[in-house]
Amino acid sequence: xxxxxxxxxxxxxxxxxxxxxxxxxxxxxxxxxxxxxxxxxxxxxxxxxxxxxxxxxxxxxxxxxxxxxxxxxxxxxxxxxxxxxxxxxxxxxxxxxxxxxxxxxxxxxxxxxxxxxxxxxxxxxxxxxxxxxxxxxxxxxxxxxxxxxxxxxxxxxxxxxxxxxxxxxxxxxxxxxxxxxxxxxxxxxxxxxxxxxxxxxxxxxxxxxxxxxxxxxxxxxxxxxxxxxxxxxxxxxxxxxxxxxxx
Ligand SMILES: Nc1ncnc2c1ncn2[C@@H]1O[C@H](COP(=O)(O)OP(=O)(O)OP(=O)(O)O)[C@@H](O)[C@H]1O
Numbered sequence: 001x002x003x004x005x006x007x008x009x010x011x012x013x014x015x016x017x018x019x020x021x022x023x024x025x026x027x028x029x030x031x032x033x034x035x036x037x038x039x040x041x042x043x044x045x046x047x048x049x050x051x052x053x054x055x056x057x058x059x060x061x062x063x064x065x066x067x068x069x070x071x072x073x074x075x076x077x078x079x080x081x082x083x084x085x086x087x088x089x090x091x092x093x094x095x096x097x098x099x100x101x102x103x104x105x106x107x108x109x110x111x112x113x114x115x116x117x118x119x120x121x122x123x124x125x126x127x128x129x130x131x132x133x134x135x136x137x138x139x140x141x142x143x144x145x146x147x148x149x150x151x152x153x154x155x156x157x158x159x160x161x162x163x164x165x166x167x168x169x170x171x172x173x174x175x176x177x178x179x180x181x182x183x184x185x186x187x188x189x190x191x192x193x194x195x196x197x198x199x200x201x202x203x204x205x206x207x208x209x210x211x212x213x214x215x216x217x218x219x220x221x222x223x224x225x226x227x228x229x230x231x232x233x234x235x236x237x238x239x240x241x242x243x244x245x246x247x
Contacts (some may be wrong), residue, residue: 019047019201020091020168022067026076029062035152037225039076042216047193049202051216051233053209055245059225060205064097064173067203068094080169090118092169098178100158101146107133107157108142114165132160135194137168146147150184159191163198170195184192184208188215209238221245 022109028038035057054060064080065071069087078085081113087154088186093114101110111129118130133139136156146154155175162170176184188211195202197212206212212219213233221229221244 003203018168019199020081021046021079022169022201022203023079024066024076025079027073027078028068029066029071029073031062034121034224037066037222038073040227042220042227043178044201046200047199049192049204049215049217050220052203052205052220052222053207053212053241053245054222054228056207058106058222059224060207061173062225063173063213063222064094064203067169068092068171089163089165090140093161093165093167093169094173095155095158095175096170096173097175098151098154101154101161103146104124105146107138107144107146109124109150110146110157111142111161111164112127114161118165128164132164133157135163135197136160136190151179152187155179155187156190159187159194163194166198167200168200169197170200171200174205174207177207184211191215209241213238213241 024040026043027040027101028036030036040063050073054061062071066073067085069085069089080089102113105113108126108129111132112125115125115128131144133141136158136159138153139162141149141153149157157176176187179187192215194219205216213236216233218228219229219231219236220240221241225247
């Protein structure tokens, strides 16, 4: 079987992104003066893969919304590289759980979408989208419609769309939760391979302990809107992590 490596021309076309360091400096967001997150002080190295885990209501979605620029910090600031994130930012992309593809567009049209918004010329858009589809293992799916794809294939397309824009920061919000266990594990392995090739900084939100430990170089556990644990995945056991989250 042919392996996908950086030496393949299509891979290099889609994978020129360089990760940027991410800094949360005293970031706070409270919905009603109480529930929310913060103050959060977190530093993520350029190209690092961080998993964020926590029980329901711990602040994972709020954190991602802040990182994606959908919410503005009420105090503190978020830096990506040297520039502050102050709203939707072309340097980052977000992959969500499901329903994120446009059913009226072809697969290729979905992958080129983010490039249109970034005013990439048409020929380059198509080349980059094809390259990204090849990277996620769907090199011939461009002309298909979204409804013709399985759930796992749709998430591959969502990943291709995110990778095509060559983000400095890739945000993943429980991207495989709607899928069966086996597909989730396969796609987890795929994400790791794509991350190694793309070199972008990754923040992956999950509520699966095993996913957090197997994917992340580092695991951040949130509890009541604060960081309850921040450690290298290799230093953690499943039991320790479970205890921190449940306490
Ligand atoms: N729109 C909102 N208005 C008021 N409070 C909110 C709102 N959204 C979230 N919250 C509160 O903020 C806190 C963090 O919620 P958040 O959705 O970020 O947690 P989560 O870890 O993503 O949860 P889940 O895993 O269930 O999605 C919770 O106490 C929640 O009730």
